[in-house]
Amino acid sequence: MKKNILKFIHFNILLIYSTIFVSVIFTDFAKSDNKEKTVFYKPSIQDFTNPERGLFIQYSPNKNDPRPPLKVSELQKLSKKNITLIRRIYLISEFRNTPLSSSFLKKVTADLETARKAGVKVILRFSYNWLGGGPDATKERILAHQEQLKPVLEDNYNVIAFMEAGFIGAWGEWNKSTHGLGEDPQARKSILLKLLSILPPERMVAIRYTHHKREAFKDPFPLQSSAVFNRRKKARIGAHNDCFLASIDDRGTYSTTDPEEIARQKAFLQQDNLFVVQGGELCNHNPPQTDCPNALAELAQMRWSALNYYPPEEDLNIIFQDWQKQGCLSEISRRLGYRLRLIESSLNQEAIARGKIDLQFTIANDGWGNIYNPRQLEVILRHQQTGKEYYLVTAENPRFWHPNTENVVQIKANLPPDISQGNYQILLNLPDPHPELYNRPEYSIRLANRDIWESNTGYNHLKHMAVIPRQNQDSYSQKNSFRLRQRGEQI
Numbered sequence: 001m002k003k004n005i006l007k008f009i010h011f012n013i014l015l016i017y018s019t020i021f022v023s024v025i026f027t028d029f030a031k032s033d034n035k036e037k038t039v040f041y042k043p044s045i046q047d048f049t050n051p052e053r054g055l056f057i058q059y060s061p062n063k064n065d066p067r068p069p070l071k072v073s074e075l076q077k078l079s080k081k082n083i084t085l086i087r088r089i090y091l092i093s094e095f096r097n098t099p100l101s102s103s104f105l106k107k108v109t110a111d112l113e114t115a116r117k118a119g120v121k122v123i124l125r126f127s128y129n130w131l132g133g134g135p136d137a138t139k140e141r142i143l144a145h146q147e148q149l150k151p152v153l154e155d156n157y158n159v160i161a162f163m164e165a166g167f168i169g170a171w172g173e174w175n176k177s178t179h180g181l182g183e184d185p186q187a188r189k190s191i192l193l194k195l196l197s198i199l200p201p202e203r204m205v206a207i208r209y210t211h212h213k214r215e216a217f218k219d220p221f222p223l224q225s226s227a228v229f230n231r232r233k234k235a236r237i238g239a240h241n242d243c244f245l246a247s248i249d250d251r252g253t254y255s256t257t258d259p260e261e262i263a264r265q266k267a268f269l270q271q272d273n274l275f276v277v278q279g280g281e282l283c284n285h286n287p288p289q290t291d292c293p294n295a296l297a298e299l300a301q302m303r304w305s306a307l308n309y310y311p312p313e314e315d316l317n318i319i320f321q322d323w324q325k326q327g328c329l330s331e332i333s334r335r336l337g338y339r340l341r342l343i344e345s346s347l348n349q350e351a352i353a354r355g356k357i358d359l360q361f362t363i364a365n366d367g368w369g370n371i372y373n374p375r376q377l378e379v380i381l382r383h384q385q386t387g388k389e390y391y392l393v394t395a396e397n398p399r400f401w402h403p404n405t406e407n408v409v410q411i412k413a414n415l416p417p418d419i420s421q422g423n424y425q426i427l428l429n430l431p432d433p434h435p436e437l438y439n440r441p442e443y444s445i446r447l448a449n450r451d452i453w454e455s456n457t458g459y460n461h462l463k464h465m466a467v468i469p470r471q472n473q474d475s476y477s478q479k480n481s482f483r484l485r486q487r488g489e490q491i
Contacts, residue, residue, distance in 0.1 A: 037349060136168060175252065242280050307336055419482070427460060
């Protein structure tokens with residue numbers, strides 16, 4: 001009798017531990033019942049490429065060639081360093097008193113095509129002086145040159161990440177203008193508005209000194225959520241700080257050396273940069289200000305998306321050496337711009353039997369910045385055996401997935417009546433919306449999770465399986481329905 005009791009107790013203890021163990025394992029990966037399946041995703045700390053963000057390489061004029069041509073083979077090597085951005089500076093000093101030549105315009109077009117072939121995007125700037133100083137041009141000449149550039153920008157904006165305002169003053173940084181343009185608010189405004197008019201509305205212009213933005217619109221307030229992504233001029237102007245961490249005022253980036261006023265200007269950028277791009281470069285080795293603790297704090301506060309990387313042969317690479325030794329370089333490389341991470345997703349199984357997809361997922365942005373150019377979110381259904389794909393372009397705007405937020409996205413859509421029955425994988429796609437880049441995985445966004453990225457398609461696998469029965473055409477609704485994707489189709 002005692003043996004039976006002991007066996008009974010022993011069995012129940014084993015049963016309890018087994019239940020707990022199975023429960024824990026199950027919770028780590030997925031939970032399900034007859035109605036809903038939930039998948040939890042493991043984060044990744046890997047540094048990998050994503051478009052329109054991160055460290056960038058600058059291609060600037062040199063003593064031997066003011067405009068050395070870009071090379072596909074050289075640009076393609078950048079992806080091995082997790083770099084997808086370059087900054088291209090065009091020195092146009094010989095055109096101070098003449099129109100831009102057709103050969104120069106063809107060269108710009110050729111460079112942008114080279115960048116497109118290589119799978120990178122370009123930060124553009126034009127300047128009348130670079131090495132050794134020299135004059136800039138008159139307002140009238142600048143406006144005429146901008147008008148000449150309009151067709152080039154319209155035809156190639158898809159490979160432009162953003163433009164820096166350029167043209168005025170030394171290095172195109174809007175200071176030391178030999179024609180007084182840096183001190184002329186009306187001239188600055190005319191040149192800025194003209195640049196916005198020649199650049200397609202899908203792209204932004206970054207300005208060197210943000211007080212110039214406030215002055216141009218006579219508006220001291222940063223962008224708010226109700227004012228953005230409607231192509232208003234103010235909502236298309238970001239910032240580039242070309243002396244980041246160089247001094248108390250970043251050598252003129254802030255219009256004062258008063259700490260309280262600098263704090264107010266930084267607060268302006270912190271809010272404004274929720275909706276516009278922030279880029280720039282380092283210009284002075286200035287420890288401890290350039291050391292990791294301060295660098296990380298300021299990159300996060302101003303929501304940086306793009307920062308110039310100095311290769312080892314350049315003097316300012318010493319800052320990156322410091323960051324490597326101090327242990328923050330990998331974090332900076334990972335967190336510049338957006339870094340999107342899936343937390344969990346749930347699929348309603350019962351809805352599928354009714355001809356619908358009912359999907360919900362939670363996504364976090366662990367980066368310092370946000371997606372600043374238009375980007376769509378698609379849900380893909382892919383037949384496990386045939387590979388046939390159906391896609392849904394959602395109404396979700398990923399540009400509202402702000403830094404340090406978790407965002408719950410709900411997808412409710414109809415299945416098409418002619419969809420083949422079978423098992424379908426469910427995937428997320430965040431492609432470049434331009435038709436020329438839409439089917440190129442290197443321009444799609446990769447999520448920061450383990451084992452979900454498909455490098456050959458640019459899709460992110462949700463690890464759900466939708467078992468779709470034969471559909472009832474009588475209950476079919478065309479509204480908000482998945483569509484069959486033809487091979488090579490461009491949206």
